Amino acid sequence: MHALLQQLKQMLMDTRKEWLNEMVNRYHLPQDGLWKYYGYQSPDDLARDLNEQDELLEHEQRLFDT
Known part of the structure; x- marks a missing residue:
């Protein structure tokens, strides 16, 4: 059960990183307050x-x- 929770937590963290990357790099949203909003x-x-x-x-x- 613990391993499953760890895996889910890692998947959520990876998704958060991907979403932030999309917002900042693809949609050019300013980074000013994002770090607070997303819990960094x-x-x-x-x-x-x-x-x-x-x-x-x-x-x-x-x-x-390749």
């Missing part, structure tokens, strides 16, 4: 997640291109 401790935490998501998307794109 600081703007740096949000920036770290966005950078991680960008790197993941670039890696996936390279896989599809």
Whole structure:
């Protein structure tokens, strides 16, 4: 049961990162208050997640291109 809850928690976190990346990079929403709204401790935490998501998307794109 604990493993299932951990897996669900990770899936929710991944979805949140993907959604934030879409809002900021695709729809060009300002990042000013998003970090507070989505429960981040600081703007740096949000920036770290966005950078991680960008790197993941670039890696996936390279896989599809080959």
